[in-house]
Amino acid sequence: MGKVMDFLKKLGENRVILPVLLVVGFILTLAISQFAPLEQGLQSVLRELHLNTYVIALVGINVILCASLNLVNGYMGEFSVGHAGFMSLGAYASSIVTVKLLPDMPDALFFFPVIVGGVVAALAGFLLALLSFKTRGDYLAIITLAFLMIVKSALENIPYVGGPRGMLGIPKLTTLAWAFFWAVVTIWVLRNLLYSKFGRAIAAIREDEIAANSMGVRVREAKILAFSVSAFFAGVAGALFAHLLVFATPATFGIFTSTEILVMVYLGGIGSLAGSIIGAVVYTLLSNWLLPLGTWRMVIMPLILVLLMLFRPKGIMGFRELPWFLPKREARRKDS
Amino acid sequence: MSALLEVRNVSRHFGGLKAIAECDFSVTEGHAHGIIGPNGAGKTTLFNLITGIYKPTAGEIVFAGERLDGLRPSRIALKGIGRTFQNIRLFKQLTVLENVRIAYDSQLRYSPLEALLTLPRMGRNEAESIAKSSALLEAFGLGALSDSLAGDLPYGLQRKLEIARAIALKPRLLLLDEPAAGLNSGETAALTEFLRWVRTEYKVTLLLIEHHMHLVMGLCDRITVLDFGQKIAEGTPEEIRGNKRVIEAYLGAEEE
Numbered sequence: 001m002g003k004v005m006d007f008l009k010k011l012g013e014n015r016v017i018l019p020v021l022l023v024v025g026f027i028l029t030l031a032i033s034q035f036a037p038l039e040q041g042l043q044s045v046l047r048e049l050h051l052n053t054y055v056i057a058l059v060g061i062n063v064i065l066c067a068s069l070n071l072v073n074g075y076m077g078e079f080s081v082g083h084a085g086f087m088s089l090g091a092y093a094s095s096i097v098t099v100k101l102l103p104d105m106p107d108a109l110f111f112f113p114v115i116v117g118g119v120v121a122a123l124a125g126f127l128l129a130l131l132s133f134k135t136r137g138d139y140l141a142i143i144t145l146a147f148l149m150i151v152k153s154a155l156e157n158i159p160y161v162g163g164p165r166g167m168l169g170i171p172k173l174t175t176l177a178w179a180f181f182w183a184v185v186t187i188w189v190l191r192n193l194l195y196s197k198f199g200r201a202i203a204a205i206r207e208d209e210i211a212a213n214s215m216g217v218r219v220r221e222a223k224i225l226a227f228s229v230s231a232f233f234a235g236v237a238g239a240l241f242a243h244l245l246v247f248a249t250p251a252t253f254g255i256f257t258s259t260e261i262l263v264m265v266y267l268g269g270i271g272s273l274a275g276s277i278i279g280a281v282v283y284t285l286l287s288n289w290l291l292p293l294g295t296w297r298m299v300i301m302p303l304i305l306v307l308l309m310l311f312r313p314k315g316i317m318g319f320r321e322l323p324w325f326l327p328k329r330e331a332r333r334k335d336s
Numbered sequence: 337m338s339a340l341l342e343v344r345n346v347s348r349h350f351g352g353l354k355a356i357a358e359c360d361f362s363v364t365e366g367h368a369h370g371i372i373g374p375n376g377a378g379k380t381t382l383f384n385l386i387t388g389i390y391k392p393t394a395g396e397i398v399f400a401g402e403r404l405d406g407l408r409p410s411r412i413a414l415k416g417i418g419r420t421f422q423n424i425r426l427f428k429q430l431t432v433l434e435n436v437r438i439a440y441d442s443q444l445r446y447s448p449l450e451a452l453l454t455l456p457r458m459g460r461n462e463a464e465s466i467a468k469s470s471a472l473l474e475a476f477g478l479g480a481l482s483d484s485l486a487g488d489l490p491y492g493l494q495r496k497l498e499i500a501r502a503i504a505l506k507p508r509l510l511l512l513d514e515p516a517a518g519l520n521s522g523e524t525a526a527l528t529e530f531l532r533w534v535r536t537e538y539k540v541t542l543l544l545i546e547h548h549m550h551l552v553m554g555l556c557d558r559i560t561v562l563d564f565g566q567k568i569a570e571g572t573p574e575e576i577r578g579n580k581r582v583i584e585a586y587l588g589a590e591e592e
Contacts, residue, residue: 189452196451196458197441197465200430204438207427213409214387214419216442216505225448319429327454329463 012323013331022184026177033175050289053176057244059284060179061237064186066264067276068233071190073262074270075199076226077206078132081258082144083234085151088253089124090117090235091242092155095167098243110173110243114182117239118232124151125231129224136209148258155250166249167242174244182240186233187273187325193229194273195327202226263305266315273325275317282316340365340509340541341386346395346405348378348385348565355381357565358395363509363558368535368542370552372576373562374585379545380422382562383511386543387419388412400508414442418502419511422545424494428487432478432497435486436469439504469504475537476500491518496530503538510534512544516551524548528555553577561585 011017032038032053039053046052069083094117098105105112124147131143156164193199201222204212213219242248260283268279286304290297308315323331339362348356356378363369371379384390386397388409397404404412413419418439427435444461451458473479478497481489486497495515502510515531516524528551535542546552552559553573561569561576563585569576576582 192452192454193448196454196462197437197444197446198448198451200434200438200441203430203434204427207429208425210389210409211421211425211427212438214389214413214421215439215501216410216413217438218410221448229452327462329459329466 015328015331018324025180026184029176029180033177051285054244055284055288057174057176057179057240059281060176060183061174061240061244062261062264062280062284063183063277064233064237064240065261066268066280067186067190067273068230068237069261070265070268070270070272070276071193071202071226071230073265074272075194075206076202076223078136079138079141080128080144080230081141081255081262082128082147083230083261084253084255084257085144085148086121086124086231086234087238087241087257088151088155088248088250089121090114090238091248091253092161092167092238093117093120093235094239095170095242095248096161098171098173099167099169107171107173110178113243114178114236114239118235121235121238122228122232125227125229125234126224128231129227132223132227133220145255148255152250152254162249164250166247166252168247170242170246170248172243172246174240179240179244182236186236187277189229190233191273191325191327193225195330198222198225263301266305266313267308269315269317269320271319272315272317272321274322275315275320278316338365339363340400341543342396342398343382343386344396344398346382346385346392346397348381348390349393354565356385356392359562359565359567361560361567361570363541363543365508365541367557368531368544368555370556370559371543371545371562372547372549372552372559373568376564377562377585378565379562380513381565383419383513383545386412386511387417413505413507416506416508417511418505418507418509418540420495420498420502420513420515422513422517424491424498426486426494426498426501428485430486431483432486432489433466433469433473433482435497435501436472436504437465439501440465440469440472442505472500472504492523495519499534503534503540506538507540510540510542512542512546514545514547516546516548519548521550524551527551531555 032042043053046056065083065087069080072078072080094113097113097116128144128147132140135143155161161167201212201217204215204217205219205222209219238253264279264283265276267283268277269275287297287301290300293300341363343359343361346356346359347354359382371382373379381390385392386404388404388407392405399415399417402415427438444465446458446461470479470482473482476496478493478500486494489497516527519527531542532555534540556573559571559573559576560567561582568581568585569579
């Protein structure tokens with residue numbers, strides 16, 4: 001038993017494995033996206049597991065959504081239910097670029113519309129942050145709910161983006177490689193933010209906003225940063241999702257989608273990047289495997305949530321982190 | 337020596353209640369200045385006015401020649417006023433080191449973009465923050481507890497950590513709200529010595545609210561007495577000890 005623990009500890013302290021895995025993973029996903037025989041091979045393997053490449057790409061997108069929502073709901077301790085709203089802004093803004101503005105854009109430039117989607121969502125996140133100066137907790141949660149409804153009904157009433165029918169004919173640009181790439185970028189940027197003075201400011205706001213203020217924490221700056229960065233990546237995920245699904249309707253991004261992301265966050269664990277990844281992977285795979293159960297799926301998934309809240313309210317990883325996700329200076333300090 | 341903090345005719349009303357009424361006093365740089373008074377006299381309200389948590393209804397608060405009233409609490413803190421709280425407000429779920437680092441962070445210079453992309457200047461700043469904060473904890477005798485959660489510390493050490501956290505701001509003025517609350521007389525004597533050390537080591541002016549008279553009389557150069565939101569006396573510990581109005585405020589007036 002001791003040997004296993006020692007091995008795990010060594011594994012955790014190793015700073016080389018993760019970067020190597022990421023490079024290998026990226027090359028692999030890129031190769032799969034480029035060569036049809038490889039993709040067919042992967043599909044047949046996944047079929048054995050009752051999965052497909054669509055679900056795997058969705059895992060990547062859900063990692064982005066879950067980690068970015070965790071920034072606001074976990075690390076900052078607010079309760080946002082508006083994540084699907086940011087997602088829809090990203091989906092629509094990027095689709096306007098690929099469908100209407102630059103229909104002949106080479107596939108390799110797909111990062112550009114995705115960033116446009118992220119920036120549009122981040123602007124909305126900035127506005128929400130301004131409202132968070134005055135309100136907190138339940139009241140802010142209601143504002144995020146209102147935001148979600150406003151975005152949905154606005155999109156339903158703009159003919160340019162198809163009204164209630166939504167945007168059709170979106171090119172399928174989201175490959176496994178892009179999903180993987182953006183998931184890694186999200187986790188990396190969030191880690192950088194969290195282990196900076198801004199990340200500590202966000203945690204201080206969660207713990208005690210008055211004390212944070214009195215310790216010179218620029219609370220407004222931290223809130224703007226948290227909401228904007230969180231919304232940016234929700235927008236990125238929305239852009240990827242629209243270009244995976246090849247359509248986007250206002251109904252796709254409703255309260256149910258927000259709830260799904262919330263479940264992932266609280267399943268994996270609030271205040272943890274590793275938890276966000278675990279939550280997104282477990283939830284996406286589980287809900288796919290339970291699909292054949294039909295209506296029973298809608299009984300089992302909420303039941304899991306109830307049991308989770310009763311027995312492990314902070315989720316699987318709640319406020320704990322794998323050493324791999326710590327910056328070197330923090331990881332080194334911990335074991336010295 | 338000049339006045340570091342001036343409270344000029346400050347009032348604060350909550351509805352019909354005058355929590356602070358035309359309060360007027362100043363704190364000399366380098367002094368330890370005590371504020372005493374019966375429960376509900378408005379002492380903590382006064383602290384909350386100075387640190388910007390409440391805005392004065394009337395009057396001015398001037399720190400090192402600059403108006404403070406109307407500024408946000410974080411701005412006031414950054415101008416050089418650190419504080420502790422009556423009922424300890426540590427970041428309980430964060431580590432001891434993180435608590436201190438959050439206050440030290442105001443001295444770090446890097447932008448959000450440098451943080452998101454983890455550019456070199458951020459790394460240098462962060463390394464400095466870890467080193468300086470750890471050194472401060474060592475000086476306070478809390479070094480061995482760096483990685484414990486602040487909320488897990490025993491009560492006395494939580495009080496000490498709160499002072500360390502305030503000192504990490506590098507304040508010129510440190511406000512202490514009942515630092516000896518809940519301590520026995522032996523611990524209070526140790527705290528008095530400790531506060532003397534903090535004052536000389538970090539060259540900080542102290543303004544403290546306290547009920548333990550031994551601490552106040554032993555430590556303070558000057559004392560202001562509040563009752564029902566008004567200043568009823570001010571002077572050196574000796575003057576206050578013999579002041580008739582102060583004795584009345586605490587014990588009630590004798591029947592005629």
